[in-house]
Amino acid sequence: MLGIDAARVIITEALKAGAAAGMKPLSVVVLDQGGHVLAFERSDGASPGRFEIARAKAHGAVMLGMGGRAQMARAEAQGYFMAALSGVFEGRILPVPGGVLVRDASGAVVGAVGVTGDTSDNDAIAAEAGIRAAGLQPEA
Amino acid sequence: MLGIDAARVIITEALKAGAAAGMKPLSVVVLDQGGHVLAFERSDGASPGRFEIARAKAHGAVMLGMGGRAQMARAEAQGYFMAALSGVFEGRILPVPGGVLVRDASGAVVGAVGVTGDTSDNDAIAAEAGIRAAGLQPEA
Amino acid sequence: MLGIDAARVIITEALKAGAAAGMKPLSVVVLDQGGHVLAFERSDGASPGRFEIARAKAHGAVMLGMGGRAQMARAEAQGYFMAALSGVFEGRILPVPGGVLVRDASGAVVGAVGVTGDTSDNDAIAAEAGIRAAGLQPEA
Amino acid sequence: MLGIDAARVIITEALKAGAAAGMKPLSVVVLDQGGHVLAFERSDGASPGRFEIARAKAHGAVMLGMGGRAQMARAEAQGYFMAALSGVFEGRILPVPGGVLVRDASGAVVGAVGVTGDTSDNDAIAAEAGIRAAGLQPEA
Numbered sequence A, B, C, D: 001m002l003g004i005d006a007a008r009v010i011i012t013e014a015l016k017a018g019a020a021a022g023m024k025p026l027s028v029v030v031l032d033q034g035g036h037v038l039a040f041e042r043s044d045g046a047s048p049g050r051f052e053i054a055r056a057k058a059h060g061a062v063m064l065g066m067g068g069r070a071q072m073a074r075a076e077a078q079g080y081f082m083a084a085l086s087g088v089f090e091g092r093i094l095p096v097p098g099g100v101l102v103r104d105a106s107g108a109v110v111g112a113v114g115v116t117g118d119t120s121d122n123d124a125i126a127a128e129a130g131i132r133a134a135g136l137q138p139e140a
Helices: A003-018 A050-064 A068-075 A077-086 A119-134 B006-019 B051-064 B068-077 B080-090 B119-134 C004-020 C050-064 C068-075 C079-088 C120-133 D005-021 D050-065 D070-076 D077-089 D122-135
Strands: A027-032 A036-042 A099-103 A111-115 A135-139 B025-034 B038-040 B099-102 B109-116 B137-139 C027-032 C038-041 C097-104 C108-115 C137-139 D025-032 D037-042 D099-103 D109-116 D137-139
Touching: A003 A036, A003 A119, A003 D037, A027 A050, A036 A050, A036 D005, A050 A099, A050 A111, A068 A077, A068 A099, A068 B080, A077 B080, A099 A119, A099 D137, A111 A119, A111 C038, A111 D099, A135 D077, B006 B025, B006 B038, B006 B109, B006 B119, B006 C038, B025 B051, B025 B119, B025 C108, B025 D050, B038 B051, B038 C004, B051 B068, B051 B080, B051 B099, B051 B109, B068 B080, B068 B099, B068 B119, B109 B119, B119 B137, B119 D099, C004 C027, C004 C038, C004 C097, C004 C108, C004 C120, C027 C050, C027 C120, C038 C050, C050 C068, C050 C097, C050 C108, C050 D077, C068 C079, C068 C097, C068 C120, C068 D077, C079 D077, C097 C120, C097 D037, C108 C120, C120 C137, C120 D122, D005 D025, D005 D037, D005 D109, D005 D122, D025 D050, D025 D122, D037 D050, D050 D070, D070 D099, D070 D122, D099 D122, D109 D122, D122 D137
Parallel strands: none
Antiparallel strands: A027 A036, A027 A111, A036 D037, A099 A111, A099 A135, B025 B038, B025 B109, B038 C038, B099 B109, B099 B137, C027 C038, C027 C108, C097 C108, C097 C137, D025 D037, D025 D109, D099 D109, D099 D137
C-alpha cells in the first residue's frame, strides 16, 4: 500500500528532478490504488488549474490500468474511444504522458502519480524520478 | 490585483474598439486571477449564450496559463488533449482566440478577459485594446 | 426588452444605493427575460463566489416567475419543494431576498436582478433602487 | 499571496497538532485565494474520501468569505439557504467547522484551509494551529 510517507518522497523528489532539469514549475499529485487523492503540491508560478490536470492524468491511469503514454497511443489510434472515456469518467482523464502507474516490488499497482507543468514527456520523467526515489516502480 | 475599476475600463474600451472597427455586437467578461467573474457586458444584438462563451475563453486561459491562440495551436496539434481538457474543466474551456491573459507591469497574471461576437481574431483584438487601455499587458 | 443601457443603470445605481447605505461590498447581476446574463459587476472586497450567488438569485426568479421573498416564503412553507427545485435547475436557484424580477411599464417581465453581499433584505433594497433608477418596476 | 512554502508549514503543523492532541488521522488541504488546490496530505488510516471533504470545507469558505463556524450558524438558522448553496457551488461546500479562512497581516484573505478526520471542532483547532505556525491569521 502507498502511504503518506512514500507519497511525500514521491512529490519531493519529482519536484527536485524537475528543478534540477530546469523544468517549468511542476505540480505533482499522488493517488492511492482506488484513485483517491493522497497528496499534492503545486509549485509557485504554476497556473491555478494544475491540480485538476495532474489528478486527471493519474486518475485515468488508475482507472484504466494504463500509464499516460499508453493512453496517448490509444487516443491517437482510436480517438472516439478516448473521447468517450472522458464522459465515462466524468472528465477525470487526460491521455498524455505525466500520468504514471506506481507498482510495488511484487508488481502490484499501489497507486498513480500525475505530474504537469512542463512538456508531457518531461512531466513523465519527473514522475518516474519521484517514484523510483520512493523505492517503487514507475510504469509510464 | 485586478479590481472593478480596471475591469470597467477593459470592458468599455474593448467594446469601443469593436464598434470603431465595425465588428458585430461584442460581449466581454473579465475574470480575476482565480478565474472568478469580476464583470461582464453583453452588447445589444448579441445572442443569449455569449456570457458562457466569453467566460469559457477566459477561464481556460487562467486555468492553463495559456491565451486563446496558444490553446488553439495545442488543439490543432493534439486534438484529443484539448478535448479531454474540456472534461477536466467541466466545459469551461474554449480554445480559440478571444481569451486573453492579463498581466500587470511585473508580468504577473492578474486575470483574464474573454471576448466573443465577431471572428475569434477580432475578438482577441478587441480584448487586447481593452487591456492596454487599462494600463495592463495582454498576452493572447 | 431589457438592454445593456438599462442594465448599466441598474448596476450602477444598485451599487450606489448600497454604498450610500453603508452596506458591505455588493455584487449585481442583470439577466434578460430568458435568464441569460446581460451584465455583472463584483465590487472590490467581495468574495470570489458572488457571481454564482447573484446569478442563482436572479435565475431562480426568472425561471419561477417569483422574486426572492416569495421563493423564501415557499422554502419555509415547503422545504422539500424548494430543495428539489435546486436539482431541477441544476443549482441555479437561491430562494432568499436579493433576486428581484424586473417588469416594464406594461407589467411584462423583462428580466431579473440578483444582488448579494450584505444581508438578503439589504441586497433586495439595493436591487430595487437600481431597477427604479432605470425607469423599470421591481417585483421582489 | 499564499505560496507552497507556507502551505507546507500549515499542513505539517496542523497534522502535528492533531497528533499531539491524540486526534484521529487528519487530512489537510490548502487552497489559494481563488479556491484552487495548492497542497494536500491525507494521513494513513484516513478514509479515501477525505480530500473531497477537506476541499469542500475550504472551498466554501473562500467562495462565501465565511469560515466553517459561520457557515454552520447560517445552516442552522436558515437550512434551505445553505442547502441551495450546495447546488450553486456544485457540491463544493460543507458548512461545518474545519474550513478556515487564512488572512495575512494586512487582513486580506490569501486562501483557506480545510481539515477533516476528527470532530469538526477538533478539525478547526488543528487548522488554526497550522495557520498560526505559518505566521498567518486564521478566521474560523
